[in-house]
Amino acid sequence: MASSGVKGDSYRCYLHGEGEKNTKWRYGAPPNYGAVNKLFEEGRTKIWPPGSLEEQVQNLVKTWEMEMFHKTRDEDFKASDPKKYTFSLNGRKAVSLEEKRKLGGGYNSLLQTSLPDEFRCYNPAEETVDSAHRAFTTAFPRGFALEILHVYSGPPLIVYKFRHWGYMDGPFKGHAPTGEKVELFGMANFELDEHGKIVKVEFFFDRGELLGGLLKGTSFDSSSKEAALACPFLRNTG
Secondary structure, three states: OOOOOOOOOOOOOOOOOHHHOOOOEOOOOOOOOHHHHHHHHHHOOOOOOOOOHHHHHHHHHHHHHHHHHHEOOHHHOOOEOOOOOEEEEOOOOOEEHHHHHHOOOHHHHHOOOOOOHHHOOOOHHHOOHHHHHHHHHHHOOOOOEEEEEEEEEOOOEEEEEEEEEEEOOOOEOOEOOOOOEEEEEEEEEEEEOOOOOEEEEEEEEOHHHHHHHHOOOOEOOOHHHHHHHOOOOOOOOO
16 A cells, blocks of 8 residues: 655655656646645644554555546556456446546546436536546635545455545636635545555545535636636646
């Protein structure tokens, strides 16, 4: 399991260094986590001892998230095994990495819903991986931080409770920024193989907890406003 970051990031492995010199990054270069790391350090409720199971799990999850959002080739994934990897959300049928990409990857795969289209304030079926990334990095310009609150079991089957949070300092889908903190709590299972690679991921959370906080702002009809405030390189993410 990932236990500590390498040069350039304290919480994520496989982001910088010789082993990443040929990595194909979605937005042309390794993502910059400086802003979200600051948010994490200022707002976390737990400080886990170095080398503890909780710290290792937290770094593993952050590394997994970074690779899933920012690496585009299977051969560049190091925290997980792309050939064995499956993902499921809230008890839905597990999908392969390629099937996950077809769902829109990134935020879209994490925001799947069975709601009828007319009730979807955010519709992952209508978003691309880039449009979704733009929407959330615009709403959360400081990032969407992650902390592990509790680890119930260690590898090979890791079960943990997590908290995500960020400040809505930018617009989201026609809603003005509120500046308020938006939080999301949930549970997840990560299964590792005999080589310590992630092969199965299951998430359980209420997407309404996230989206509800992003819809509190005054409504406006200005897609250009969101585009103007979006990060031009789409690099900063939680």
